[in-house]
Amino acid sequence: MKTLTALFATAALALSANVALAKDVQPDEVVKLVNAKSIKSLDELKAAAIATHPGATVTDSELEDEYGRYIYKVELRDAQNVEWDVDLDAKTGEVLKDAQDT
Template sequence: MKTLTALFAATALTLTAGLAQADVRPDHIEGLVKSGAVMPFDKLNAAAVATHPGASITDTELDTKHGVANQYVYEVDLTDTTGKRFEVKLDAKTGAVLENKQDT
């Protein structure tokens, strides 16, 4: 039983470490915007809200695209006017919507 518990704990730590590595460090963001690798966040936020007009942004995050160097995904959590929550993922360079799903 202890071996199984240790295995689950090690797996959870490994997955958490992998997710943490996907986040772009805040001190790198300004350089990415200046270089054109990432659109200004006000434009990305507007693109996300356009998918659910009237929605409010509750959280944003800039991540590297999994498995692709120097490509970024901007994730926006929204709450619409009826209280439904959505997660919208955008290509951070172009603003194209990659994913738009309702949180359950």
């Protein structure tokens, strides 16, 4: 029983550590990253997200630092009123996730 308890405790700690490693990037830091060419401009990233669903509109977006990698997360609503979650690598613009919001 102790082994099982220890296993659950370890799993809980690992999950909470993963959450702590993903953080929102503040606006002043975004400007610095764009100016340093560390990430694409937010306009370029939004355009890349919209290109996955032409005609969609952006309902929300945020830049996160996940394990030292900048991920631009965009929520879209298409012409059929379907919501989409699109994640992009903020440095390259590569689409990492394109999934219908459930």
